[in-house]
Amino acid sequence: MPANPGIDGGVGGHWGVKDDDDWVDGRSRAMDTGPFLSSSLETESGTVLKAISIRIGEATEAAVCFDTGSLSLRAGWTGKFLALSPKRFGLIEMPRIAGDVRFSAPAGAGWEGQKLRHRGLHLNGKRVVLAYEVDGMAVLESPWAETAEGTTVFTRLLSKVRTMTAF
Numbered sequence: 001m002p003a004n005p006g007i008d009g010g011v012g013g014h015w016g017v018k019d020d021d022d023w024v025d026g027r028s029r030a031m032d033t034g035p036f037l038s039s040s041l042e043t044e045s046g047t048v049l050k051a052i053s054i055r056i057g058e059a060t061e062a063a064v065c066f067d068t069g070s071l072s073l074r075a076g077w078t079g080k081f082l083a084l085s086p087k088r089f090g091l092i093e094m095p096r097i098a099g100d101v102r103f104s105a106p107a108g109a110g111w112e113g114q115k116l117r118h119r120g121l122h123l124n125g126k127r128v129v130l131a132y133e134v135d136g137m138a139v140l141e142s143p144w145a146e147t148a149e150g151t152t153v154f155t156r157l158l159s160k161v162r163t164m165t166a167f
Contacts, residue, residue: 024086024087025086026086029083029084029086031084033081033082035054035055035060035123035126035128036052036053036054036055036121036128037052037053037081037082037095038050038051038052038053039051039053039094039095040094041053041065041075041094041095041096041097042094042096042097043065043074043075043097043101043104044075044101044104045074045075045104045105045106045107046106046107047094048065048067048069048074048075048107049069050067050068050069050118051065051066051067051068051074052065052066052068052121052128052130053065053066053081053082053095054066054128054143055081055128056127056128056143056144056145056154057144057145057146057147057152058126058147059147060081060126061078061079061145061147061152062076062077062078062079062099062102062145062147062152062154063076063077063078063081063082063097063099064076064077064143064154065097066130066143067107067110068118068132069116069118070107070108070109070110070116071109071110071111071116071118071132071134072105072108072109072110072111073105073110073143073154073156074104074105074107075097075101075103075104075105076101076102076103076145076154077097077099077100077101077102078099078100078102078145078152079098079099079100080098080099081098081099082095082096082097082098083095083096083097083098102152102154103154111134113134113135114135115133115134115135115136116132116133116134117132117133118130118131118132119131119132119133119138124142127142127144128142128143129141129142130142130143137160138160138161138162139158139159139160139161140158140159140161141156141157141158141159142156142157143155143156143157144156144157
């Protein structure tokens with residue numbers, strides 16, 4: 001079998017002759033990402049490699065970044081959710097926080113424990129519920145935001161559960 005000549009018949013190497021200007025398409029910015037988006041995310045305190053950005057609040061007026069590696073909230077912001085790059089359908093660059101950052105936490109374990117394990121997430125109405133284990137203890141967490149008289153407060157609902165049978 002002959003070698004694959006690549007894009008554009010081998011002209012310009014494997015990737016062809018197109019450059020990033022040829023791959024700009026704003027459709028990713030119009031995409032409805034739903035209540036959360038998993039990606040890497042740059043925060044004021046550093047890059048979160050395994051981030052879940054979650055819309056929170058009754059009117060989705062805020063968002064948080066959950067770090068699945070450390071099981072901690074690394075940032076919270078109000079206003080717009082995320083800005084996706086128009087290059088290569090939003091896949092070549094990390095999303096950026098589009099709102100006003102209200103808090104940013106440094107990297108490090110969110111829990112005192114030796115064994116941390118992210119188990120997944122599920123939806124409960126408008127809320128995202130995170131499931132994880134800390135030293136074998138099963139935990140469900142749901143971040144949220146309450147806004148009254150122009151002030152937004154970030155909250156966390158934590159529940160210890162006997163077993164994580166659903167995951």
